[in-house]
Amino acid sequence: MEDLTWPRPATLVRIGLVALVALWILGPSMLRSALPIWLVFLVAVGLEVQFLVGALRAGPRQAPDRRPQQVDLDRYGFEPDEDVLDEDDLDDDQDELEVAAEPHPFLPPVRRFVLGLGLIAALVLAIWLVDSRTGWDSLDGPTHGNAAARFSAEASRIAGKEVSIYCDESRDYVGAVQHADGVAIVGGDRAYLTPERCFDLYRLAFEDEVTWSRTARALAVLAHEAWHLRGVGDEGTAECYALQSGVEVGRRLGLSQGTAERMMRQQLAENALRGAGTAEYVVSPECRDGGRLDLDASRTSFP
Ligand SMILES: [Zn+2]
Numbered sequence: 001m002e003d004l005t006w007p008r009p010a011t012l013v014r015i016g017l018v019a020l021v022a023l024w025i026l027g028p029s030m031l032r033s034a035l036p037i038w039l040v041f042l043v044a045v046g047l048e049v050q051f052l053v054g055a056l057r058a059g060p061r062q063a064p065d066r067r068p069q070q071v072d073l074d075r076y077g078f079e080p081d082e083d084v085l086d087e088d089d090l091d092d093d094q095d096e097l098e099v100a101a102e103p104h105p106f107l108p109p110v111r112r113f114v115l116g117l118g119l120i121a122a123l124v125l126a127i128w129l130v131d132s133r134t135g136w137d138s139l140d141g142p143t144h145g146n147a148a149a150r151f152s153a154e155a156s157r158i159a160g161k162e163v164s165i166y167c168d169e170s171r172d173y174v175g176a177v178q179h180a181d182g183v184a185i186v187g188g189d190r191a192y193l194t195p196e197r198c199f200d201l202y203r204l205a206f207e208d209e210v211t212w213s214r215t216a217r218a219l220a221v222l223a224h225e226a227w228h229l230r231g232v233g234d235e236g237t238a239e240c241y242a243l244q245s246g247v248e249v250g251r252r253l254g255l256s257q258g259t260a261e262r263m264m265r266q267q268l269a270e271n272a273l274r275g276a277g278t279a280e281y282v283v284s285p286e287c288r289d290g291g292r293l294d295l296d297a298s299r300t301s302f303p
Contacts, residue, residue: 010051010112014119017044021123025130032196037127041120048116055109136167136195139202147202151222154252155191158226158245164190165222167198181221184228191225205253213270216263219246219253240287243268244295244303264303 007015017040024037131137139147144167151165168183184191193201200218203209223242232238243264250260271283286292289302 008051010048010116013044013047013051014116017120017123021127025127041124044120045117048113048120051116052109052113055112136199136202139199143202143206147198147206150205150253151193151198151201154249155222155226155229158223158249159229161229162189163226163229165225166190166192167195168192181217182225184225186228186233187231188229191229193221193225197221201253204250204255208254210255210259212263213266215250215255216246216267219250219260219263220267222246223249235281236283236287237293239271239281240283240293241295243271243283243287247303261301261303268303 020040021037024031024035136144148165148167151167152163155165156163181197182191182193196214197218200211200214201222203211204215204218220239220242223245224238227238227241227245232241246264246267247257247260250263251257255263268283268287271281274281284293286294288294289300290297294302
């Protein structure tokens with residue numbers, strides 16, 4: 001028997017789904033790159049199917065029996081009198097009315113299922129609209145080309161050779177599946193960045209717009225992939241070099257020297273905090289002023 005004082009599990013799942021999608025759209029970009037939202041929808045559809053099957057198996061809900069329970073009759077010890085009988089008749093009439101209003105016992109679960117699917121479809125549409133009106137996808141082809149050329153030029157300076165940066169709109173290489181911000185073959189000549197990182201770099205380079213930690217992360221990712229292209233395979237070393245190169249990339253794309261330095265210093269501090277989960281990305285203790293990984297021993301600020 002269902003406990004009617006609590007929301008159904010299906011209701012809780014739907015509230016949770018709406019909250020998650022709202023957070024995904026409005027929340028930190030880290031959530032976007034870490035959480036494959038289409039997988040969330042797949043799970044939501046699966047749960048709706050499970051709720052439907054469960055409801056159909058359980059059969060129609062029983063109308064509650066409002067007559068005195070046997071335990072009450074035993075305790076109070078009276079036989080039903082005229083008044084109680086009248087009330088019973090009234091209740092029976094009401095039950096019949098309720099049953100008449102729902103002629104098919106399986107309709108409510110099916111209706112709830114259709115409602116659930118409708119909600120999921122609406123959320124998918126919302127995300128698709130947000131994605132196509134904002135962000136990298138909202139820019140036209142020539143703008144994509146100009147931006148990618150600019151990023152490629154910056155990466156080439158770090159790599160010490162001609163390399164190409166691609167903003168992976170199809171997400172074949174980065175994004176939903178790998179949970180990575182970028183991909184590059186060590187020593188290769190091309191790297192792929194997620195559209196989110198490309199858009200943050202575009203906003204800095206072409207619109208003079210900065211969103212502190214996102215802009216900082218995007219600069220670090222571009223420089224990180226460029227160091228891979230230069231031939232650095234070790235993740236921690238590539239990241240340490242990237243945070244140092246990121247200062248100049250940031251300055252060249254429009255930041256002041258001081259802002260670019262503060263951003264990369266913050267990235268270095270966050271790297272230590274992120275550590276536990278992604279051990280291979282943790283920079284070594286040598287990533288400090290005067291350390292073995294310090295690219296410019298003459299400079300006293302780091303990165
Ligand atoms: Zn890497």
